[in-house]
Amino acid sequence: MKLSKRTLLKLKNKNKKLKPEKYKQLKREALRGQIKGTLERPRLSVYRSNENIYAQIIDDTNSKTLLACSTLDRSMKLYIANGRTCDASRLIGEKLAELSLKKNIKKIVFDRGPYLYHGRIKALADGARAGGLQF
Known part of the structure; x- marks a missing residue:
């Protein structure tokens, strides 16, 4: 419905x-x-909790998660002290863009979910754009 x-x-x-x-x-x-993600243009889905932020790149036609990154990853814990800041979200976006470019994913569809495009969600999107992803 x-x-x-x-x-x-x-x-x-x-x-x-x-x-x-x-x-x-x-x-x-x-x-x-x-919003639908295909193999040529997968969907970047964002989940935001009070403490952390999570991002996934998903191919909806095959129902597969191609990449995932969050503030809980061990490699990200070295750079951030707190997962609920805009700086942490920006770093997650840049890291996700770096990982996706290694898998030859350049164009995506941004899915902000039920969240407003403001604050941490916007910082993650800006970080992904700065990393080389095209929305």
Whole structure:
């Protein structure tokens, strides 16, 4: 079930019994219907928690994760003291771009998920662009 943003807001305002988890799921499905990753242009999916940030490059046609990088990786722990800063997100973006260029992935589709393109999400995208990825 793919719903537009306007429909989601109407549902949220009309139906007070709509649980937050259900609303998040509807929002995620609406966004996921628009963004698809192929082998030529895989999807860069971002997950942000309060403590860390995770990024994956995914081929949706084969349902395979091609690359993954996060602030919990041992190689990244040397450079960052805290995983919840914009500097850490930028480093993750640059590291992911470096790994993807080794696998000959240059063009991607950016999937920010349910998060706004601001702060740590934007820093990760800027780091990936600085590393050589094209969105």
